[in-house]
Amino acid sequence: MKFEEYKSVAELEQLAKNPPDLTKEGFLNEKRVKEYAISFGKWRLLYGTERVDEKICKALKTLALEAKVFEKMSKMQNMEVMNYVNNCESEQRRVGHTAIRDLEKNRKTSDFAREAAEDYQSELRKLKAFLEKTEKFNAMIVVGIGGSYLGTEAVYHALKAEQRNAKKLYFASNIDPDKVQSILKEVDPKQTLIAIVSKSGGTLEIKAQEELLRKRYAALKLNPKDYFVLVTGKASPMDNPSLFLEVFYMWDYIGGRFSVSSMVGALPLAFVLGMQVWEEFLKGLYEMDRHALEKKEPLKNLPLLGALLGIWNRNFLKMDTLAIIPYAQAMNYWSAHLQQLFMESNGKSVSQDDATFVKHETSPVIWGTVGTEGQHAYHQCIHQGTDTIPLEFIGFATPQREGDMVIEGTTNQEKLIANLFAQAIALAKGDKNKNPNKYFSGNRPSRILLAETLDAYTLGALLAYHEHYVAFQGFIWGINSFDQEGVQLGKVLATNMIELFKYKREKGCLPKDSTSSLNRAFIEELDLLQGGNLKSAKKLA
């Protein structure tokens, strides 16, 4: 059945015509704050500042059941083939990011899932031995792009406070040559491991960076094999152990954006944070995975409730973006990871059931930076702009590090969280000021995720919350959240364009044929800026 055919969808459309008015005197009160709140593990979700009431929540619950979200979540965690689109060629793969982190002693999942968990455990044992062997290295450069580093970077910064050594972690994600040059200025190659991370083993950016770095090491008379480590899909074109100090594997059932908990994240994060922190992190993920299966009270399932509130705002209240704003400086990179997780998973238009084009909105634009920064930047637009921008706030009761102080009667951490709460209230209630320039319409929804402190276990649970939030939304929208065909066309066209640059470099001119005329026009524009010469070569060594 399709989204628009669900009974609950018709009901929600009706309810959306007259959603609860959060600005009404006394509506947002103590009682509401406490009633619209659920918990799991270390996390509590407050959603009294969303534009929902009992009726709407009930209809959202029906929507989840109509869309069979628990059956699908269970299939996914049991590694049935969930990455597919019917009626057309598609990846046809199992989805295994939850299976690998199943920490249960006697796993009751499918054979596939059990095997995946065991394979992963065996990689982790390999990793432990590897880390002991490479104790002396004080830095690692991760060469990966998109899913091969965004999550790792986000987790690294979030948990840096738990680091107990002086090891450094760098990310040479971009093909931009300036990036890797600026890193090379900071490290001692003799003490630096290079981690090449590429699931497919064929990504242009990664191959080019790897080659550049191998040449650099060779020029220093260092044997790259003693410094280069690989994380790749088993039997990928890069899977050549003779070229690496060690090769770690992932499998095709783990999509890049879901790969933080695989060796993609494990290698660099355990290198800097240690295996113990890594294991705590996995525990957080695992427990949220189990929680996501809890179907007894659907509205008390944390990621499902998040997903449903998101769908209410997106498909019924017609909001096109979602700002995710952690009030924690250490989570500065979180939204970059979530952009990929959400938008690459659910930025789709094709129904998984029959490959027809869907008639409803799918992924909103995900954006946001840390609070309170945003309050002094774009919150003007969130409070008084012409569009309504829903928010997910993330906050913590205590800081990660020592050294906070009581200044004028409160700690800075208290001031920080006070600001978070104040934003949620201000956005919901507004202020019908008589001065139109100071008028706040209110009814701008948000929800708040709260935890005691930001540690590895809590962060693991949060990551799994967001992963399942995305999966549940995909299930309800009836799309395949696990492929990414939308990135292919650009890759093909880039290859053609690169061929022209190559031609130009070899022959000193561009080909004159009509099929390359469009591409040629762009390159000629570039030449124009450089006085028509091949100046891009001028800075070459």
Place this chain on the structure above:
Amino acid sequence: MKFEEYKSVAELEQLAKNPPDLTKEGFLNEKRVKEYAISFGKWRLLYGTERVDEKICKALKTLALEAKVFEKMSKMQNMEVMNYVNNCESEQRRVGHTAIRDLEKNRKTSDFAREAAEDYQSELRKLKAFLEKTEKFNAMIVVGIGGSYLGTEAVYHALKAEQRNAKKLYFASNIDPDKVQSILKEVDPKQTLIAIVSKSGGTLEIKAQEELLRKRYAALKLNPKDYFVLVTGKASPMDNPSLFLEVFYMWDYIGGRFSVSSMVGALPLAFVLGMQVWEEFLKGLYEMDRHALEKKEPLKNLPLLGALLGIWNRNFLKMDTLAIIPYAQAMNYWSAHLQQLFMESNGKSVSQDDATFVKHETSPVIWGTVGTEGQHAYHQCIHQGTDTIPLEFIGFATPQREGDMVIEGTTNQEKLIANLFAQAIALAKGDKNKNPNKYFSGNRPSRILLAETLDAYTLGALLAYHEHYVAFQGFIWGINSFDQEGVQLGKVLATNMIELFKYKREKGCLPKDSTSSLNRAFIEELDLLQGGNLKSAKKLA
């Protein structure tokens, strides 16, 4: 006259019903790429991949003239009172960020503008002397938030390649105590200047951070007066020279988000990059300022054309966001600055003329990270999502640093820019693949800003391009781009919330009165997470 009353608006609405089809065979061709392109200084803007044609461009030009954008730009640059809203209390201020960087020998502007320019030059002379005196310091921590650091941080990272010393620059923007603690771990206080940046001199976050740092210095038996520098508004509550090594001034005619070129940016950026780089940067800004006044051929005015294309996409093709994507790793912080510049300036709903609520959309959500990163993250959604997301790409012909290499026939810089071009083409043309999962609708518009390389002069011009883009849009939308009343409500409510935390810390419980019941509910939720105790105090020194 109001936006919806302009003749051109009615015409554009008609034209928007049937915009040019970029996917039509042969439509996007060599000729179009070259015709839809304009230049100023080092910058070239290609807009053949926008959904415009001659008729639409003509109507957009009429819109600019109907909205009297050149009169308004000239008034702004002459420092007439442009920060106002009629019929209600408003800031009623001049706007002076262009006036201060007027490098003309014989300025033909108003007395106000000339005086502002001279005041700024005198601050710059003070800065030069200060930098000579503080040669021995090897680090600076900038304590500022929002407009007091976002632009500075963006420029710093963009121009780091031009740095010729080992000085470090840190930003303790957030009140989050973890941020400043992590910086303090990295610096030697004896060699570190603390730059307090607050125009109003009353920002909560800044006062709290300053106090924390002063205590820290005092505890180390260092006299804060020998290390603390201030940038503030003349006669602000912080303006007490006896507490600082030096005080630099800005004036109320410079809004935070337009203050990069004032002492806000000058102090930290000249500290690390040197005065010469700073002067080059100012030259770039100044020349784009002059260009913004060029009214002879409105569609060849770079920031105006940008603004008009933005309005076409936002108000007529109904796109709610704008992704700005520099293909340059060094510009990683650019979009965070632009979020503030665009959304705080134009995230408004009130007409400047008569304080009525506008009937059209104003600022879109601005977002984006650097390319090619985004291609491996959220571009899936841009290519195949259900919403159309317009883009502004920024690219460079040559890298900033030495060390790029020819690998398989092309440099990495060539691969980088090839990807940028390929994205613009793929988004515009699409691919009517028979497999629905590989189908790309096309007609997803973008424009490309190109320059030879990313240096101080070029970046200055780009910053002014974006500043004037925003100002022109504000002029056309008929809103006041220069105030930010929308941030006030949250500040007031945060103060109330902080009072409760203070009460609790003093009395060990929360007040029971009904006016604080809503706030109390949130704090009690926090307590719940901590087992009901005042645990946020536990990590205090």
